Amino acid sequence: MTISDEIKTVRKELILEHAERLFYERGYRGTSMDAVAEALSVTKPVLYAVYDRKxxxxxxxxxxxxxxxxxxxxxxxxxxxxxxxxxxxxxxxxxxxxxxxxxxxxxxxxxxxxxxxxxxxxxxxxxxxxxxxxxxxxxxxxxxxxxxxxxxxxxxxxxxxxxxxxxxxxxxxxxxxxxxxxxxxxxxxxxxxxxxxxxx
Amino acid sequence: MTISDEIKTVRKELILEHAERLFYERGYRGTSMDAVAEALSVTKPVLYAVYDRKxxxxxxxxxxxxxxxxxxxxxxxxxxxxxxxxxxxxxxxxxxxxxxxxxxxxxxxxxxxxxxxxxxxxxxxxxxxxxxxxxxxxxxxxxxxxxxxxxxxxxxxxxxxxxxxxxxxxxxxxxxxxxxxxxxxxxxxxxxxxxxxxxx
Missing domain, CATH: 1.10.357.10 (Tetracycline Repressor, domain 2)
Structure with missing residues (x-):
């Protein structure tokens, strides 16, 4: 596993953790990719580099x-x-x-x-x-x-x-x-x- | 119970039955009042006379x-x-x-x-x-x-x-x-x- 792969895996974990919480509280439809990026304190391009679809x-x-x-x-x-x-x-x-x-x-x-x-x-x-x-x-x-x-x-x-x-x-x-x-x-x-x- | 009350009760039953099916298939957020009215083959005013909010x-x-x-x-x-x-x-x-x-x-x-x-x-x-x-x-x-x-x-x-x-x-x-x-x-x-x- 390269360092970049490893960073991607860690990012994925973090995204899933925050998205789970948001989908749980606001519903899947009620949560935008913007909200996920915001909860993670990252910009949308960083989020989209890992997940390009909600x-x-x-x-x-x-x-x-x-x-x-x-x-x-x-x-x-x-x-x-x-x-x-x-x-x-x-x-x-x-x-x-x-x-x-x-x-x-x-x-x-x-x-x-x-x-x-x-x-x-x-x-x-x-x-x-x-x-x-x-x-x-x-x-x-x-x-x-x-x-x-x-x-x-x-x-x-x-x-x-x-x-x-x-x-x-x-x-x-x-x-x-x-x-x-x-x-x-x-x-x-x-x-x-x-x-x-x-x-x- | 007046006839108008009775009609309202029957309408309510029908609305709930159709809305249940639509919310089940498309989700609550994914179902509009328009879609409920359409499934019932009634106009929106008829629907709103019974339920004014989804x-x-x-x-x-x-x-x-x-x-x-x-x-x-x-x-x-x-x-x-x-x-x-x-x-x-x-x-x-x-x-x-x-x-x-x-x-x-x-x-x-x-x-x-x-x-x-x-x-x-x-x-x-x-x-x-x-x-x-x-x-x-x-x-x-x-x-x-x-x-x-x-x-x-x-x-x-x-x-x-x-x-x-x-x-x-x-x-x-x-x-x-x-x-x-x-x-x-x-x-x-x-x-x-x-x-x-x-x-x-």
């Missing part, structure tokens, strides 16, 4: 949100332990990702209708990966006699929805810490798939 | 979505039966409401940031009613020895999220019927609160 920022925010979910799942599945261990670990990691990137998660779910067909394909592919791999983990747990589920796909959507939904209600000054919420979601997830609650 | 349509869509959730809960709590019966009935009714009014649910959750402070108070009041009354039902089930929950508020948010999330993934041409989804959500809801699965 839409590409939204696409990258969405891809990052999806990739975080998939990373949470893949890391959990690599853990040496029972399927119950892995599913509990996934629920905690996924909860943590939604909470730490609340603005990004909200923007992805709210503004998806603006994503153009050429990017929809990649987004749908990643969604498919997430759903399939979560279903695989549940099926592996059923095969191991750890889980009891009648309909794996809907159980996977129920878990994904229950945890994704945290972006709607989480408040940093709320009653529960992110860790406590992660533990509760892990318990609910294990209950949902019929694992003996609280056991490992 | 914002008031969004507020009414949001209030209706919230009231449907609360109705599902209150009707279920009136059922003569155990808390398990009532919670199962709520999950089915709520699922049905989200599916039958998918566009309205989506618009409410996506566009909430446009709702002005004067309406936020009523919306927050209704949200509070829903959360409190669902928590009460869970607590009543715990008191009756039917449910085992460590943290009632988060269990209530988890159930609300899991079912609300259906607006994201439900497709009318999908694998499962609305009734089948309702039954599955009822099972997941009862499992989540630690009720003996499948029992009544």
């Amino acid at each position: 839409l590409d920022i939204l696409i990258d925010i969405s891809l990052r949100a999806l990739n975080r979910s998939i990373d949470a799942l893949r890391l959990a599945r690599r853990i040496d332990g029972t399927r119950t261990h892995q599913l509990r670990d996934f629920a905690r990691r996924f909860t943590d990702a939604v909470i730490r990137h609340q603005a990004g998660s909200a923007v992805f779910f709210r503004e998806e209708s603006f994503i153009p067909p050429e990017a929809t394909r990649e987004i749908n592919h990643l969604k498919g990966c997430f759903d399939t791999e979560l279903a695989e983990l549940i099926e592996a747990g059923m095969a191991a006699g750890e889980f009891r589920v009648d309909d794996v796909r809907s159980a996977s959507l129920a878990i994904g929805g229950m945890i994704s939904w945290i972006y709607i209600w989480y408040r940093p000054d709320g009653r529960l810490s992110p860790e406590a919420i992660g533990d509760l979601m892990a318990t609910y997830t294990l209950r949902l798939v019929g694992a003996p609650a609280g056991s490992s | 914002l008031d349509i969004l507020i009414d869509i949001s209030l209706r979505a919230l009231n449907r959730s609360i109705d599902a809960l209150r009707l279920a709590r009136r059922i003569d039966g155990t808390r398990t019966h009532q919670l199962r009935d709520f999950a089915r009714r709520f699922t049905d409401a989200v599916i039958r009014h998918q566009a309205g649910s989506a618009v409410f959750f996506r566009e909430e940031s446009f709702i002005p402070p004067e309406a936020t108070r009523e919306i927050n009041h209704l949200k509070g009613c829903f959360d409190t009354e669902l928590a009460e039902l869970i607590e009543a089930g715990m008191a009756a020895g039917e449910f085992r929950v460590d943290d009632v508020r988060s269990a209530s948010l988890a159930i609300g999220g899991m079912i609300s999330w259906i607006y994201i993934w439900y497709r009318p041409d999908g694998r499962l019927s609305p009734e089948a989804i309702g039954d599955l959500m009822a099972t997941y809801t009862l499992r989540l609160v630690g009720a003996p699965a499948g029992s009544s």
